[in-house]
Amino acid sequence: MKVRDIALARSGDKGNRATLSVIARDPKDYPLLERVLTAERVQAHYQGIVRGPVQRYTLPHLGAVHFVMNEALGGGVTRSLALDAHGKTLGFAILDVGLDDLP
């Protein structure tokens, strides 16, 4: 089982920060999402892309965990050399995290 089996993800940009929302398709799966997707886990998954710290916000009543990933966009959308300067494709990468290998 992977995050993709129970959730969807959307990323966005804010200066040199990427934002990432992961939302349980069925609200009853939210606790599992909150347990698996810690700030540390997200930081590790985006290693080499996210150079600053990751903050997590939990929104249980929306069934969502929300992350702000600092220094993730090559200096910011408007100056980045990246093909995906907005980091819009980053969101789907989190769906590949396994749900079973809990720490």
Added chain:
Amino acid sequence: MKPFRIGSGAGYSGDRIDPAQDLAERGELDALVFECLAERTIALAQLRRANDPKLGYDPLLRDRMRAVLRPCVRQGVRIITNMGAANPLAAGEAIVQVARELKLARLRVAVVTGDDVLAWMLEHDVPLIDSGESVRSLDGRLISANAYLGAEALLPALQSGADVVVTGRVADPALFLAPLMHHFGWKADDWQRMGQGIAVGHLLECAAQVSGGYIADPGFLDIPRLHDVGFPLAEVQEDGTCVITKLAGTGGRVDRLTCTAQLLYELEDPARYLQPDVIADFSAVRLGEAGADRVEVRGATGHPRPSQLKVTLGYREGYIGEGQISYAGPGARARGRLALDILEERLRRLGLSALERRAELIGVNAMHGPALGAECEPYEVRVRLALRTPTRAEAELVGQEVEALYLNGPGGGGGVTQSVREVVAAASALIPREAVRTDCRILEL
């Protein structure tokens, strides 16, 4: 009191036009908002205006107005837009001209200005946000400085009875908050309603992103008929609660998932969404499905507004030169890798190897780098080299070197593209509220 019906006619400057026309004709709307300004759009528009003083507004303004002006005027639907970009007055004149071409009997356009604070920024020294530098570090390179105006700046325009309100930089959700304040008579310090109004605006400002766009994942999350996705509208109550929906018969979907994804989109702390009119707090928002393609939104609130306004500064930051070439069939990845190695040596020989760059294989590691890119063998790869250079001439060398791989590189390379672009970057700073003076001018047909 019957709900106020407000629609979203565009989520970015290049958005589809036909869904907005559908909303204008069938939406039974009170207001239709077009949000068309991204972070550096104004800086680019400022460069166009410098070449021609009649330009500098959104290039699609006339096309959008031709599609919606007649049904909106006939039904009394207010249009509110930031398509004025770097030249709201010229945009207002263009809208009047379109009305004349359409042979409308009358039209009143309100032009709201005051977001352009370049003169102030040239005379003051303030720190840049998220940077150790100050505004003075951009001297000689600064193109534009625009403050994010709030809904308050748009109220005189709405009070004038204008059919169309056109402006430049206004906080995106404030384009939606303003007609709600005007219609319901919300007080500017009613932080709860202000917060809820910002939630309405934030949900609508990216158009189809709340009604089924940008979310489909076949087999996991299927969305019907995205070629015909309906743009959203909100039915807003006096207390600020609303239902997000779309027109019957359109593609897409509005449900808990589409609304949650958009509610959180590009937020930092969901409890502190900084806006010119309020610090909105979405941490206790509740979404309830209220029928097919109908989601009720309640529970947003707010805290007193910040004392300063955010300013986006556009400035020149050199050039980016880029080249791409493809390899396909057996060994595509190895040949792509060899091409990158050759380019690395060439950059060294040209004295460009100290410059910031990206050298990658599209299909392998161009999006998420080497850690997440799979070790599988793709059928085809595309080599991409992008370099940040101080001059245009150096930037041109990048594409030339990639193109030279045709005759000098690995076997079977094809489909070279090359580009050079001047970088207009954006930085942010703060300005005291009282340094920003807004103005409203009426144009009539």
